[in-house]
Amino acid sequence: MITAGIVGGTGYTGVELLRLLAAHPEVRLEVITSRGNAGTRVDELFPNLRGVLDLSFTEPDAGRLGACDVVFFATPNGTCMAMAPELIERGCRVIDLGADFRLRDLAVFSEWYGMPHSCPELAAESVYGLPEMHREAIRDARLVANPGCYPTAVQLGFLPLVESGLVDIEHLIADAKSGASGAGRQPKQHTLLCEAAENFHAYGAAGHRHLPEIRQGLAEAAGREVGLTFVPHLVPMIRGIHATLYARLRDPAADLQGLYEERYAAEPFVDVLPPGSQPETRSVRGGNMVRIAVHRPQGGDMALVLAVEDNLVKGAAGQAVQNMNLMFGLDETAGLKHVAVLP
Numbered sequence: 001m002i003t004a005g006i007v008g009g010t011g012y013t014g015v016e017l018l019r020l021l022a023a024h025p026e027v028r029l030e031v032i033t034s035r036g037n038a039g040t041r042v043d044e045l046f047p048n049l050r051g052v053l054d055l056s057f058t059e060p061d062a063g064r065l066g067a068c069d070v071v072f073f074a075t076p077n078g079t080c081m082a083m084a085p086e087l088i089e090r091g092c093r094v095i096d097l098g099a100d101f102r103l104r105d106l107a108v109f110s111e112w113y114g115m116p117h118s119c120p121e122l123a124a125e126s127v128y129g130l131p132e133m134h135r136e137a138i139r140d141a142r143l144v145a146n147p148g149c150y151p152t153a154v155q156l157g158f159l160p161l162v163e164s165g166l167v168d169i170e171h172l173i174a175d176a177k178s179g180a181s182g183a184g185r186q187p188k189q190h191t192l193l194c195e196a197a198e199n200f201h202a203y204g205a206a207g208h209r210h211l212p213e214i215r216q217g218l219a220e221a222a223g224r225e226v227g228l229t230f231v232p233h234l235v236p237m238i239r240g241i242h243a244t245l246y247a248r249l250r251d252p253a254a255d256l257q258g259l260y261e262e263r264y265a266a267e268p269f270v271d272v273l274p275p276g277s278q279p280e281t282r283s284v285r286g287g288n289m290v291r292i293a294v295h296r297p298q299g300g301d302m303a304l305v306l307a308v309e310d311n312l313v314k315g316a317a318g319q320a321v322q323n324m325n326l327m328f329g330l331d332e333t334a335g336l337k338h339v340a341v342l343p
């Protein structure tokens with residue numbers, strides 16, 4: 001059995017990790033931290049875990065966490081980089097669900113996240129945990145940077161087009177919508193029921209912190225810089241991301257359906273839908289699957305890609321478990337085979 005710890009077990013990604021790891025056949029959860037709830041039983045706070053998890057929250061302690069095989073950070077940005085060096089020194093492997101190790105250029109990190117980076121050496125060795133791009137490197141990584149929720153959907157949606165050179169990569173457009181759990185569990189005015197329900201709006205139109213992360217991944221896939229307009233929106237639902245992606249085709253006769261089916265044929269968590277499909281967020285709710293449909297509206301020269309994921313699963317905790325499975329040589333789908341919840 002692999003022993004696991006979670007730092008930050010009371011946020012939405014933390015409790016989602018608990019749900020997935022409690023049912024994982026190869027994992028024993030040893031430590032789950034919360035400074036604000038230390039001493040409280042996990043199932044007192046989260047009754048969905050009654051009878052499946054006999055643990056209480058503790059203070060984050062490097063000694064106890066460092067004895068685990070793997071430690072997940074489901075914490076605000078800046079937390080993982082403060083603790084990861086000591087844990088890795090103690091021999092455990094680390095998966096950060098936050099953004100501390102996602103960006104290669106640490107000046108770009110500081111610009112978007114408003115903090116200096118405290119461990120550039122670890123940043124240099126960390127692996128960006130998008131298995132569909134970096135599967136082999138993830139297997140050997142000591143430190144994995146789990147991608148952001150929007151970047152997972154947008155990169156997977158664009159990858160086949162960008163890798164193949166079939167589209168104009170200077171003018172990519174990503175129009176994405178997220179449910180409110182993406183904003184985390186901390187109370188914020190814009191996610192109050194009376195603000196978010198019966199309401200719909202864009203945010204971050206001038207620049208969102210996921211823009212440099214998406215650009216970095218797509219540039220790597222393309223072999224050169226890409227131009228991207230990315231606009232996120234908040235929709236009145238709890239879970240789910242829907243990304244509508246646009247790119248101008250350089251070869252309007254290209255077989256887009258065949259391209260996507262071939263690129264993702266061996267991927268356990270990317271489902272390319274039949275021609276003409278329009279995926280719904282509820283088709284991935286609670287599951288680790290990304291469902292993608294590719295269109296060429298009116299047979300014109302624009303490629304239109306529709307991608308849906310659950311922001312808390314493939315966009316966060318599920319992808320983190322997928323990465324852990326790769327790091328420990330397990331079946332990549334272990335603990336992630338459950339079907340989405342519909343309706």
Ligand SMILES: NC(=O)C1=CN([C@@H]2O[C@H](COP(=O)(O)OP(=O)(O)OC[C@H]3O[C@@H](n4cnc5c(N)ncnc54)[C@H](OP(=O)(O)O)[C@@H]3O)[C@@H](O)[C@H]2O)C=CC1
Pocket residue numbers: 007008009010011012013014033034035036037060073074075076077079097098099147148149181182183184185186311312315316
């Ligand atoms: N929500 C989403 O859809 C996604 C979120 N993420 C990322 O995952 C991370 C967690 O997100 P989310 O679950 O929404 O976060 P929350 O803000 O809801 O939860 C934060 C958790 O971290 C703990 N925590 C906060 N500060 C510290 C600290 N300094 N040291 C140790 N523990 C701390 C908190 O517990 P306590 O204060 O009691 O210790 C709490 O359990 C974030 O980096 C987020 O950006 C990534 C992808 C998607």
Ligand SMILES: CC(=O)N[C@@H](CCC(=O)OP(=O)(O)O)C(=O)O
Pocket residue numbers: 097098099147148149150178179180181182183184210232234
């Ligand atoms: C709806 C909503 O507010 N979503 C969050 C993004 C989700 C997230 O947590 O992103 P990181 O993992 O990079 O922090 C936002 O736009 O800030």
